[in-house]
Amino acid sequence: MFRKLRNALLRGLVVVLPIGITTWLLWWIGSSTESLLRQLILLVIPPERYLPGMGIAAALVVLLAAGTLFNALLVQSALAAWDRFLERIPVVKTIYGATRDFVRLIPAGGKRRDLRHVVLARFGEAQVIGFVTQEDAAELGIVDANEGLVAIYFPMSYQIGGYTALLPRSRVTPLDLPVEAAMRLVLTGGVSGAAA
Numbered sequence: 757m758f759r760k761l762r763n764a765l766l767r768g769l770v771v772v773l774p775i776g777i778t779t780w781l782l783w784w785i786g787s788s789t790e791s792l793l794r795q796l797i798l799l800v801i802p803p804e805r806y807l808p809g810m811g812i813a814a815a816l817v818v819l820l821a822a823g824t825l826f827n828a829l830l831v832q833s834a835l836a837a838w839d840r841f842l843e844r845i846p847v848v849k850t851i852y853g854a855t856r857d858f859v860r861l862i863p864a865g866g867k868r869r870d871l872r873h874v875v876l877a878r879f880g881e882a883q884v885i886g887f888v889t890q891e892d893a894a895e896l897g898i899v900d901a902n903e904g905l906v907a908i909y910f911p912m913s914y915q916i917g918g919y920t921a922l923l924p925r926s927r928v929t930p931l932d933l934p935v936e937a938a939m940r941l942v943l944t945g946g947v948s949g950a951a952a
Contacts, residue, residue, distance in 0.1 A: 789815045874931040874938040877908055877923055885942050886910045886921070886928075887935060893922045913945035
């Protein structure tokens with residue numbers, strides 16, 4: 757009897773926990789954004805004209821503007837200067853660099869930022885799912901172009917890290933699998949199927 761109750765409780769956790777954490781995270785992001793931008797908006801408009809949700813709307817406008825302006829040379833130069841500035845601050849450079857690199861894994865429509873496609877790479881008898889980051893690893897500036905290497909990122913399960921390997925094309929087999937589905941498969945250690 758106790759085992760059945762425990763199993764039912766664990767099954768309930770499996771169902772409720774992801775929903776609860778996702779809902780809480782979305783609520784926290786939304787309420788934090790609303791609260792922060794509300795203060796800025798109230799500097800421009802009187803409090804009686806403020807409507808709930810204006811902070812989130814303002815955040816969406818800022819993100820849209822940032823995404824649109826990203827291709828402008830002036831903006832790219834300013835961002836590069838900002839990166840160089842933050843790289844000189846000991847603790848900040850570690851946090852900022854890790855966050856920036858993680859966010860760059862999100863497909864954003866730009867040629868250089870996207871994980872190109874999903875591949876299977878052979879390591880002896882094992883095959884590992886990876887994501888091509890550079891079709892020609894020579895673009896990284898650490899190997900010669902005549903070596904014909906591909907840069908592949910291999911994330912670890914449950915988001916504890918990852919590594920990049922430069923492999924010959926002959927050891928890489930393309931997979932007909934969307935990047936998002938493959939990432940879900942890899943990050944959950946195969947517990948969640950690619951089609952889930």
